[in-house]
Amino acid sequence: xxxxxxxxxxxxxxxxxxxxxxxxxxxxxxxxxxxxxxxxxxxxxxxxxxxxxxxxxxxxxxxxxxxxxxxxxxxxxxxxxxxxxxxxxxxxxxxxxxxxxxxxxxxxxxx
Amino acid sequence: xxxxxxxxxxxxxxxxxxxxxxxxxxxxxxxxxxxxxxxxxxxxxxxxxxxxxxxxxxxxxxxxxxxxxxxxxxxxxxxxxxxxxxxxxxxxxxxxxxxxxxxxxxxxxxxxxx
Numbered sequence: 434x435x436x437x438x439x440x441x442x443x444x445x446x447x448x449x450x451x452x453x454x455x456x457x458x459x460x461x462x463x464x465x466x467x468x469x470x471x472x473x474x475x476x477x478x479x480x481x482x483x484x485x486x487x488x489x490x491x492x493x494x495x496x497x498x499x500x501x502x503x504x505x506x507x508x509x510x511x512x513x514x515x516x517x518x519x520x521x522x523x524x525x526x527x528x529x530x531x532x533x534x535x536x537x538x539x540x541x542x543x544x
Numbered sequence: 545x546x547x548x549x550x551x552x553x554x555x556x557x558x559x560x561x562x563x564x565x566x567x568x569x570x571x572x573x574x575x576x577x578x579x580x581x582x583x584x585x586x587x588x589x590x591x592x593x594x595x596x597x598x599x600x601x602x603x604x605x606x607x608x609x610x611x612x613x614x615x616x617x618x619x620x621x622x623x624x625x626x627x628x629x630x631x632x633x634x635x636x637x638x639x640x641x642x643x644x645x646x647x648x649x650x651x652x653x654x655x656x657x658x
Binding site: 482 | 577579602
C-alpha cells in the first residue's frame with residue numbers, strides 16, 4: 434500500500450533558525466512528489482513538484498529536494514509568516530493520477 | 545482569476561440529517577476532486593470528476609455519500625444520512641490537467657455531526 438510519512442509532526446523554530454522537514458514515501462514507481470503549504474482555515478496551496486531523484490526546487494526561503502525514498506523541505510532563515518502546515522503528497526506512475534498525502538508538519542516560527 | 549469556492553464553510557448537523565456541500569471549481573478546469581480530512585489524519589481522496597463524469601470514486605466511504613457534477617461545472621457532495629464519523633473537513637480541488645501538479649484547493653467545508 435502506498436504510504437507517505439512526514440516528520441516531525443510539529444516543529445517550533447525561532448526566527449532565523451534554519452531547519453528541514455522530512456517526507457518519506459513508499460510508492461511503487463514515483464511519478465511526482467508534491468509539497469503544499471496550508472494555512473489555518475484554508476485549503477492546501479501548491480508549492481513544488483519534484484519528479485526525479487536529485488532534483489531541487491527553490492522558492493524564497495524554501496528549497497525542496499528529492500531522493501529515491503524521501504523528500505526534504507529546507508527552510509532557511511524562516512520568518513513568522515512561514516508558519517503553516519506543510520504537506521507532501523506522492524503520485525505514482527500509471528493508475529488513477531491521485532496523489533497520496535502525508536499528515537503534514539505543523540511549523541511555528543517565533544519572532 | 546477566481547479560485548475554487550466551497551460552501552458552506554461550516555456546517556453542524558445532527559446524526560441522521562442530510563447535508564449537501566457545494567464546490568465551484570476554477571472556470572475551464574475539467575478535473576474536480578473531493579478530499580476529506582478527519583482530525584489527526586491525512587487528507588484522503590474521495591472522488592475525481594472529469595467534466596461531468598466520475599473518473600474515480602474509489603475513495604467514497606459508502607453509499608451514504610453521493611457526488612454529482614452538473615454539466616461539468618459545479619459539484620455537490622451529499623451525505624445522507626450523516627453519521628458521527630463523517631465529521632471532518634471536506635476539500636474540493638480542481639485542475640486543468642490530471643495529477644497533483646497545479647491542484648487548486650478550496651478552503652474547505654468543516655462538517656460537524658453531533
